Amino acid sequence: MGIRVYNTLTRRKEDFRPIEPGRVGIYVCGPTVWDYMHIGNARPIVFFDVVRRYLKYRGLDVKYVQNFTDVDDKIINRARGLGVDPMAMAEGYIKAYFEDAGALGVAPADVHPRASRHIEEIIAFIEDLIAKGYAYEVGGDVYFSAARDKAYGQLSGQSLEDLKAGARVEVDERKRAPEDFVLWKKQKPGEPAWPSPWGPGRPGWHIECSAMVRKHLGPTADIHGGGSDLVFPHHENEAAQSRAATGAPLANYWVHNAFLNIEGEKMSKSLGNFIVPREIMRSYRPEALRFFLLSAHYRSPLNFTEEQLKAADAALERLDNALANLKQWLVVSQREAMDDEERKLLGRLTAHRERFITAMDDDFNTADAISALFELTRDVHATLGPQASKELVKAVIDLYHELGDVLGLLRRDEQASLDDAVERLIAQRQEARRRRDWAESDRLRDELAAKGIILEDTPQGVRRKRK
RNA sequence: GGCGACAUAGCCAAGUGGUAAGGCGGAGGUCUGCAAAACCUUUACCCCCGGUUCGAAUCCGGGUGUCGCCUCCA
Structure with a gap:
């Protein structure tokens, strides 16, 4: 019996067979850095960290790539609202990402590519698509012709017809077909932009992942992961682009985690019910949050409540x-x-x-x-x-x-050494206990508890731990 | 409307054909100066109705309910 993985593409669990025996390439869609990560974001980050650790544990040589989308509408709009430089703001949230992820016990990926640093590869990718007849330019924008890709819709299980039927997409006059999506966006005033064969502009969202996978993992990644909301359109579009450009599948195994809800509701900015790990970690250990996130199977929805977090901590x-x-x-x-x-x-x-x-x-x-x-x-x-x-x-x-x-649990951070004052109190309490002065002993124990030091008397002596 | 999930104890959650893991919480007990930790005992008609089968939480059909996606989203 080996490792079995549920593949979104086939909707089945399959035996896991890397392309190259003993080696695994994993690409996970990382955050768009326009704000602090919330606990919904934390779920895939922690889960795929475990996937990576487990595959290594099973003796595989893992190359783990997780991108940062640092060029994007949301970033630009937010920065504009705040009156700051979008790239500098993105940089700040990348730093915050590493703080939060680190606290959650998530090791840095082997590569953390950023969209802004792969413009060259992205442009080359788009040129490739144009040359192969899958993409077209209209007035400085470049679009991908979804209908040209025969397998389009395969990943999300929807046909182009289904998608059109349920379409709530605003019709963009410049597109040849409503299901087409943008590869390159023409610069608007005040937006960050890079020169390209189609004039100054910036990459669309989907293209960065295709370009980065190709650069860092080759034409096909073994595993491509992310939240289930990315299946469509993001991963569908990535898959289509890469098929068109390389003739190979973007990934052999598509792995998607289910959502995390708060108090039974989807987390969203508009509902105002999103929670940020750095807030939780003020009152709970990061490890408790990590434990909570791993306490359900990744394909099951997980409901975050304080009660459950307490239970996880206990x-x-x-x-x-x-x-x-x-x-x-x-x-x-x-x-x-x-x-x-x-x-x-x-x-x-x-x-x-x-x-x-x-x-x-x-x-x-x-x-x-x-x-x-x-x-x-x-x-x-x-x-x-x-x-x-x-x-x-x-x-x-x-x-x-x-x-x-x-x-990534039971981390072996040995007890921080206690300062002398605390050691003295413990010694005093031991002395009180020897005198059978229970009132004084309990008072000292309470005093230490107030400092966050919990004492446990065992037949083998006193044991201390931090609250 | 299209596509797709899920429904197991007070709460959370495994289990995909042989009569229900685990955790939290609750109850009782053992140990301990007290407490803590630990241990023991206890806490389930697996949403409903049909069907397949010797046998179904598990497979099939039909309900009911909750949720996700359908071009911002982890």
Whole structure:
């Protein structure tokens, strides 16, 4: 059994076979940098980060590309409203993106191409399309003839006729057909622009991805991902362009995540119900948000509520506690080598790992994979204690880290060293406890709690953790 | 109107033919100076109606309901 991936194109789970054995090229549509990322944006960012981690974990050599759309109507309009330079504003939000993504445990992609830095490739791509008869220029704009592409509509499962029937598109007189879409936009006054064979202008939205995939991954990416709202028109159009230009499919596997809603409603600026991770992370650990985002399968809609975020935080804490317990046992244990009973658990560790892998192999079922971590946790607590052998405890800790790393959870940031004042309070409390002065002991514990330090008394000594 | 999802406990969520994983929350218990952590026990007529099958949460048909996309959108 290998990895299986649901392919939007075929609407089926398929065996995952990279073009080149052992190597995978992934392209994910990244943010249009016109504002801070909201938690809806965070879902694909976190999910595809896990896809990447998992494929690496399974021994594949992954090249992960995620673009920034930094030339776009929304950016230009916003910047104009604020009276700032659009490119500078985009730059600022790219910086903010890395802060937010980093906090969520998302590693930078191998390449983060930007539209503004691929103008040359984009122009070449458009020229190619014109030369092949798929695109036409009208007064400084260039359009793609959708009808020229026989497979147009394949990805979104809609025929050109269907699309026309439901069309709510404003008719643009310059287009030859309503379903045509723009590849190059003629400059309007005050807009950023680059010289081109058709005069100054800027790339349309869809073309950048086609050009970047070709440049960074070759004609065909193994996986092309993004939110399900991108299926049409964005990915449909990308696919059409690339087919036309290269004769090859843009991607073999199209992977789309479902939406994240807030309190049962779609998030949108007009409803005013969008939430930004940096706001959430003021009151919750970033890891709790990450856990929440992975707690449902990526193709299921996910409803964000504070209650669920709390539940995610509590669930994650259980895993954290398990790890903390293990680390403490490792310190206090007097025994190195495993006994026979422990060897049985060691065998079960393999089963737990396999359960995790089976879940992830099946179309990246993170929810099921997480449950494997909880089953591991229960097994460990039921079997081991402070008297466990160091050898086994180490093996268990390693497994937590191994599987946690795949999900980007259970990060091993060791406890920040506490300052002297805190250490003194802890020592004072220990002294009070020795005197059986419970009032003073509890007072000191409350005082520390107020500073965000939680103490737990265990038979092996006091343990501290940060709230 | 066209295309497509989804409906499993108080909440969330796996499970695609052999009579229901996991988490949060709740209840009871063990341990502990108290607390915490941990452990044990407990908490499901799988939206409705038909059909296929020895057997259906799972497949098929029909309802009902919720949602997404149909050229800004992760």
